[in-house]
Structure formats: structure tokens, C-alpha cells
């Protein structure tokens with residue numbers, strides 16, 4: 001289902017475990033920071049809403065989405081239950097968009113395979129700024145909220161597995 005048919009911030013709050021015992025690491029790309037700050041606020045506010053203690057949320061900033069791979073790898077080494085990688089990649093004139101998107105998605109997938117701490121892929125890959133705005137607190141909701149819920153659910157799964 002495409003995002004246009006599903007609001008990224010819609011979910012059943014009664015199905016989310018209490019996250020008050022969890023610690024989360026959030027790695028935020030500085031590229032397109034208007035977008036990434038919106039995603040971060042969505043994620044942060046959702047974690048707090050579900051019981052996470054503010055001091056149990058660690059934030060690191062990296063230059064761009066490509067650096068989310070290394071930043072998330074180092075964040076996995078911290079005592080966190082899950083990591084959220086936040087980025088916004090917007091198509092330009094060249095194929096660089098394709099290479100960045102492919103590298104980041106593959107790199108974060110690899111971190112989930114190789115290490116024990118889940119890394120949530122909260123990277124928008126948009127054709128233009130309007131699509132990114134619509135998905136970071138605009139008419140299609142906030143992917144940061146979706147990512148925070150995924151992080152809580154995966155932290156719970158890891159605890160019970």
C-alpha cells in the first residue's frame with residue numbers, strides 16, 4: 001500500500017508495549033535538516049508518549065544519510081535496545097540519489113543481520129521536497145512516528161526472544 005493510502009502516524013496505541021525500561025539511540029542526518037528535524041521530533045515525541053524516559057534517548061548527528069551506516073553501527077555499541085536511523089534523500093540531477101539510497105538501505109539492512117541491536121530505517125527517499133514535507137509531519141503523517149513504534153516493537157521482540 002502506498003503512503004498516500006495510509007497515514008504514517010496512524011496506529012493502535014493500545015497494542016504498543018510500555019517502553020519505560022528501554023533505551024534508544026537516534027542517529028540524525030544533517031542533510032535536508034528541515035525534514036530530518038521533523039522526523040526526529042515525530043520519533044522523540046512518540047517514544048516519550050509510550051513511556052521512554054528522556055535521559056534514555058541518545059541523539060547523534062551525522063553529515064548525511066550515507067553516514068547513517070557508520071553512525072548506527074557505533075550507536076549499536078552503546079547500551080541501547082534499538083537504534084533509529086533518520087535521513088532524507090531527495091533526488092537531484094544525477095544518479096547520486098540512487099547510489100546513496102541503495103547504500104544506506106543495504107548498509108542498515110546489514111547492521112540488522114550482523115549485530116544484535118535492531119536498527120530502524122527511517123530514511124525518506126523522495127523525488128522532491130514536497131513529498132518529504134508531506135511525510136515528516138505533513139498530510140501523510142510522520143515517518144518518525146512510524147519508526148519509533150517499530151523501534152519499541154523490535155526492542156520488545158528482542159527482549160522476549
Ligand SMILES: Nc1c(NC[C@H](O)[C@H](O)[C@H](O)CO)[nH]c(=O)[nH]c1=O
Pocket residue numbers: 029031032063064065066067087088089090091100
Ligand atoms: N544528496 C543527499 C545526500 N548526500 C550526501 C551523502 O549522504 C554523504 O553525506 C556524502 O556523499 C558524503 O559521504 N545526503 C542526504 O542525506 N540527502 C541527500 O539528498
Ligand SMILES: CC(=O)[C@@H](O)COP(=O)(O)O
Pocket residue numbers: 089090091092093094095096097098100
Ligand atoms: C541525493 C543526492 O546526493 C542529490 O541530492 C545530489 O544532487 P545532484 O544529483 O544534483 O548532484
